[in-house]
Amino acid sequence: MMKAANNLKFMVLSIDGVPFGLIRRFMDEGVMANMARLAGQTGLRQMRSIHPTVSSVAWASYMTGMNPGKHGIYGFIDRQPGTYDMSLPNGRMMVVETIWEVLSRAGKRVFGMNVPTSYPPRRVNGILIGGFLTPTVDRAAYPPTESDYLRSIDYRIDSDAQLARRDKRAMLDDLDVTLAKRMEAMFHYLDKESWDFFHTHIMGTDRINHFLFEKMEQDDAEFAPGFRDYYRKIDAAVGKLLERIPQETPLLIFSDHGFCPIKQEVQLSRYLIEKGWTAPAAQIQHPLSIDPGQSRAYCMIPGRIFINLSGREPGGIVPVDAYQQVREQIADDLMQLRDPDNGDLVIRKVIMREEVYWPSGSQGPLRAAPEEIARMDGTFGRAADLIAIPYDGYDLKLGLAGKALFQKTELEGMHTYDDAFMVARGVELPENNLEIFMLTRVILEKLGVTPPADMDGAGNAITPDF
């Protein structure tokens, strides 16, 4: 059986931030006919993302097969441990091996393109091309010589979100070009490379959902057709890909999180200031410019709240034995927050770090005293102490300087946790709760490669329901 497994190839196409509900609708409406045909044979499933529901965290969890407590990526912005300075995590801070490295060690040829948090590209037996937040094409690829090809086709790493804020027509054109280049490169490598594991990522869906999700839902005359057209182009590429790979090649097509329209953006840091938990510094320079002597807690995007703990933070003022009490008080305050327009509650649930994260060496949430949880170090110790989960439509943001607690901006869509989609052909996935970090183990096992001992996704390593 191992022998058969060793000859298998495995194909992944990931489409960022496409909700289960939307893809089902587009399948029904004929916008995504190829996907509909495929899902007709395999079924379409709903999948859970990760907390907090941000692409960098979701993809780090996918590529390592671990929860953030082990891989150490908790968001697009973090603090440098032991300081109140900001850091911007990327693949360098991921302290564990990725699926491409594990497969490379086992002698498999791998290919990965555009998956968020894969920059800087690690050394693999094959080719890795970085995605979102890769600064230039020249530095995107391992081996570096591959950037010559990428430059020759005028490859685009990512669409331009600044453009989206100015001109949505131009954004659609930019998304089209970016997608076309990605697909050109995908088919080029599909033909040219010998591979055992091939993963291509499409990021543009996340962008179009951020900026046009509401217009699509409202069937806006100007932009809803363009929105559908973009998904139609992706479906065409799926159709072409299906023609190019044998029917028996195991295949996953999935997203990393869902989306819903934004009702309000909520400046959670403003709320913490109003409730007396956070005191901003006299001069606000970045999202962590707080006055440590006056702040018992502070937050980072989205909904991640840190206790300014004595002995852990450089200017910590909350003693360890008050840790749990302070966490509960903050959670109570957060649960009171209401939308001024209609009086609706904003926060659905506040969870403690140990309820969703677990460190290296464990499989599933920890049982330990809060004081112990507060003091834990390593990657787990970098987690937020509390994570606020909003009701759909309330996008938790951060701005110490901003005076408005609630506001609407050009952004129209926000991420959701429990409605990513999954289409799997020739792959046996866990039957009940499916979470994004469970996929790695399945892929490795399908390819006959033993997963690293610390990898999650076996049995009881499951994020509880909230």
Added chain:
Amino acid sequence: MDRLDELESQSMYIIREAYYHYHKLAMLWSVGKDSTTMLWLVRKAFLGKVPIPLLHIDTSYKFPEMYQFRDEYSKKWGMNLLIAKNEAALAAGMTCEKKLECCTALKTEGLKQAIAKHGFEALLLGIRRDEHGIRAKERYFSPRDEQFQWNYQDQPPELWDQYKNQAEEKTHIRVHPLLHWTEKDIWYYIKRENIPITDLYFAKNGKRYRSIGCTTCCNPIESNASNVDEVIAELESTVTSERAGRAQDKEDAYTMQKLRALGYM
């Protein structure tokens, strides 16, 4: 010959080749482990009597330990030490708050000024191919134009130890004697030769620097490696990159712009 002997003799060949070709040659010394290893090789290549000056680009933000080491060993080894500082930019208040601009002003401009002042034709630099992707394409002899630009798509082949070491005027040549070394090679060689290096590389209170530069842009890594042997043991098992504590800053400006556009900041 064992591996370290091979690395050493290749490097010394390049150093002597450079000295033979260029009348005005200097070596850049950042005081880090690589350029200090290169300095060791230069001393060996010329049997202890080093005929070229050492150029240190001083941003004024280096670690105190680095200044101390620089002054101690340049004296001890009888070096002709030249220190270049972009005084104008420092006087104008250039600080690390503007990451990208800071490096350009204090390092690149500082070096340009020094080259103009001393008229150097060529510089020895201790870069290595394995440091990051773009350096993998470097040559041992690598010309820079007057804008300091390096055209990596237009490079001469370097086969059978034949180097193109002539370039057009208004350029200078960068010579990279350590190009073929890896981070681990450097450490094994430091061990074998007992080369002195600053103790910033060794762990204190659970942290050490794996790569050093300015205090403002270097972060220590978590480590308990407090001597050369322990550093080697650590490197044999690590999966993260050497410059993890450094390269980050230069990308941050770009990253923040992208995140801001998407509402993450």
